[in-house]
Amino acid sequence: MLPIEIKKDVYWVGAIDWDLRNFHGYLTQRGSTYNSYLIVDEKITLVDNVKKAFAEEQMERISKIIDLSKIDYIVQNHVEMDHSGSLSKIMKHCPNAEIIASPQGVNGLKKHYFGDWKYREVKSGETLNLGKRNLHFVQTPMVHWPDNMVSYLAEEKLLFSNDAFGQHIASTERFDDDFPTDITMLEAAKYYANIVLPYSRQVQKALEVVGTLDIEIVAPSHGLIWRKNIPQILAKYQEWSSNQIENKALIIYDTMWKSTEKIAVAIQDVFAEKNIKTKMCNLQTNHISDVMTDVLNAKYICVGSPTLNNNILPTVAAFLTYLKGLAPKNRIGLAFGSYGWGGQSIGIVENNLQDCGFEMLENIKLQYIPKIENLQTVKDGLMKEIEEKK
Ligand code: FEO
Numbered sequence: 208m209l210p211i212e213i214k215k216d217v218y219w220v221g222a223i224d225w226d227l228r229n230f231h232g233y234l235t236q237r238g239s240t241y242n243s244y245l246i247v248d249e250k251i252t253l254v255d256n257v258k259k260a261f262a263e264e265q266m267e268r269i270s271k272i273i274d275l276s277k278i279d280y281i282v283q284n285h286v287e288m289d290h291s292g293s294l295s296k297i298m299k300h301c302p303n304a305e306i307i308a309s310p311q312g313v314n315g316l317k318k319h320y321f322g323d324w325k326y327r328e329v330k331s332g333e334t335l336n337l338g339k340r341n342l343h344f345v346q347t348p349m350v351h352w353p354d355n356m357v358s359y360l361a362e363e364k365l366l367f368s369n370d371a372f373g374q375h376i377a378s379t380e381r382f383d384d385d386f387p388t389d390i391t392m393l394e395a396a397k398y399y400a401n402i403v404l405p406y407s408r409q410v411q412k413a414l415e416v417v418g419t420l421d422i423e424i425v426a427p428s429h430g431l432i433w434r435k436n437i438p439q440i441l442a443k444y445q446e447w448s449s450n451q452i453e454n455k456a457l458i459i460y461d462t463m464w465k466s467t468e469k470i471a472v473a474i475q476d477v478f479a480e481k482n483i484k485t486k487m488c489n490l491q492t493n494h495i496s497d498v499m500t501d502v503l504n505a506k507y508i509c510v511g512s513p514t515l516n517n518n519i520l521p522t523v524a525a526f527l528t529y530l531k532g533l534a535p536k537n538r539i540g541l542a543f544g545s546y547g548w549g550g551q552s553i554g555i556v557e558n559n560l561q562d563c564g565f566e567m568l569e570n571i572k573l574q575y576i577p578k579i580e581n582l583q584t585v586k587d588g589l590m591k592e593i594e595e596k597k
Contacts, residue, residue: 208267211381213424213432214363216247220268222261225377232529233401234494237394238377241289242428244367245269246360249338250279253304254358254367255428259292266297275300280335282342283308284369286315286354290428295320307335309346311354329356331416347371347413349406357413364423371413372440373429374398384435391431393500395440398429399447400503401496405534410448414441450536452506455484459498460511461491461522466545466576467513473582474509474543474571477589483507490522495529502535509541510560511571514552519544523552527559539596540565541589545573568592 210218221242227235241257243265251273257265269275278301283291286308294316298304303325308316310328317326329335335342343359351370358367374394380386403410418441425433425440433440456478462468471487478485486505488498502508508530512523519527540560544552553572561567569592571585 208264208271210245210268210271213244213381213426214365217360217363217365218245218247218268218272219243219381219426219432220245220253220265220272222257222264223377223379224258224261227375227377230375233375233496235375237375237390239375239429240377242426242430242432244426245272246337246340247272248340250336251277252280252282252337252342253278253297254282255284255290255369256281256293256297258289259296262293262296265293266300277301278304280304280337281306282335282358282367283312283316284356284358284367285352285428286312286319287352287370288319290369291316291319295322298322298324309344309354309356311348311352312356315352315354331356345413345416347409349409350413351402351406357417359420364421366417366420366422366425368425369428370402371410371427372425372433372444373427374431376430378431381432382435383431383433386431388436391436392439392443394430395443396447396503397496397500399444400499401533404447404499404503405532407448407450410444414444414448417441447503451504452537453484453504455486455501455505456507456509457486457488457498457501457505458509458511459488459490459526460543461489461513461520462511463513463515463520464576466573467511467543469577469582470543470545470571470573470585471509471511473577473586474541474589477586477593478507480590481593483593490520490526495526498526499529499533502530502533506539507541508535508538508560508565509543510556511543512552512556513544514546514549517549517551519552519555523556527556531559531563534563536564538563538565539568541568541570543571545575545577547575550574
């Protein structure tokens with residue numbers, strides 16, 4: 208449980224959650240970290256906290272550097288409990304420490320912890336002098352909650368970015384250059400798709416501000432600290448937040464007796480013939496949060512369900528609910544499925560995709576077991592529609 212010095216007198220004092228697998232329905236198969244940082248200056252400053260269950264781990268790391276009673280300031284960039292859960296335990300050791308947060312942050316902390324603590328509200332443009340160094344605050348509302356802000360330690364060219372630029376990765380390595388870059392980038396994309404995507408407009412505003420700062424280190428609140436691939440992750444955030452999509456099709460479905468799957472394969476054939484990159488995502492074998500990582504840059508979102516009890520399969524319902532919440536924009540949708548008699552599933556899927564604001568292709572609906580000639584008719588129709596979309 209050692210701290211790690213990331214700049215002179217600036218330490219990582221967070222916690223590693225090796226076992227985390229479910230983050231509000233997001234499959235975190237690589238675990239995560241809750242990153243907390245300690246700045247040792249004339250004023251001892253703790254930046255962000257950790258999940259409540261990891262308070263002892265965080266405090267052990269801090270106590271290797273200073274006595275906890277010496278903490279003067281606690282900068283809480285975000286209220287969500289994966290970053291503030293240990294606050295009450297920390298405050299027991301330094302009851303006179305001042306808690307610094309945005310106005311929404313102070314309000315949120317009061318409503319989470321009910322502590323009789325000293326608070327200071329800060330807004331964009333305000334600065335906190337720590338002695339030799341200064342922390343500058345920039346509010347970044349909705350990246351990820353209304354209270355979010357980032358803190359910039361100007362003298363060290365270090366940005367504490369909280370949820371922005373995070374990845375759910377548990378590792379003993381702390382820096383991006385010590386860890387496989389392809390995994391870090393993939394997990395950053397998954398994190399963006401599953402957490403940040405609905406707030407892309409606000410990300411664009413935050414990027415404008417971040418772009419004016421001289422940065423050598425980006426220290427997020429989850430996963431690896433960026434010091435090598437900063438231009439790359441900033442470019443990726445620019446790309447994702449501006450909704451840059453590829454000519455790529457996702458075929459997302461579940462099936463009862465393989466009839467809906469036969470339609471899915473026929474759709475795949477059409478996209479393959481048009482040289483459009485295609486991925487099949489059977490919801491029995493793909494987690495919805497992994498599917499979302501692919502949705503991040505896919506132009507075509509095709510969703511299929513057979514009809515079950517006048518409705519859609521629960522796996523497809525879960526995916527559509529999740530998709531609507533994450534609100535990707537400007538996609539082309541396609542609803543498909545097989546049915547026995549009622550055939551309601553196709554309309555339900557179509558309505559959900561329309562609710563997402565997608566431009567829709569003509570739906571595909573086949574009864575019982577699709578014959579080869581039925582599938583050929585479907586392919587011919589879809590081929591024509593895709594050609595018209597070019
Ligand atoms: Fe990692 Fe919005 O908390």
